[in-house]
Amino acid sequence: MVRSPLTPQERERGERLGRLLREARGARSMVEVAAVAGLSAETLRKIETGRAPTPAFFTVAALAGALGLSMDEIAARCVLVPV
Template sequence: MVRLPLTPAEVERGQRLGALLRLARGERSMLEVALDARVSPETLRKIESGRVATPAFPTIAAIADVLGLSLDAVWAEISRPEGSPGRNAREWLAS
């Protein structure tokens, strides 16, 4: 199977996802969050850094659950039109 290159929109969504998860993680260590979500710390690091722009849905669901983020909130943040203001993770956590 040949994997097609990511589009610029997919790369940007991956970067937004990483930033959202990093912010939501706050002071918690990457190791703690990864272990709680049952993913490897390396996987979480790659997602947070944007190196994995299209992670598997179960992976994101597990991380979002550990961080107290709803999947609706995650999707709304990463799929907003380019240049439009988004909410940050602290706002999502407060709502």
């Protein structure tokens, strides 16, 4: 199955998610946070850098738990508001 190209809005939302996760991670290493979330450090790296702008819900939920973020906070900070 071929995946449709991402829209500019999807890319922007992914970049916002990456920034939020980097900020929440603070001084903790990617390896540490990824291990707590049950993910590979490479997966976290891809999300934080925007190379994986549409991670699965359960991946985001695991990262939220590992970083002490609520899903509501993630949704509020990553949603794009039309101008």
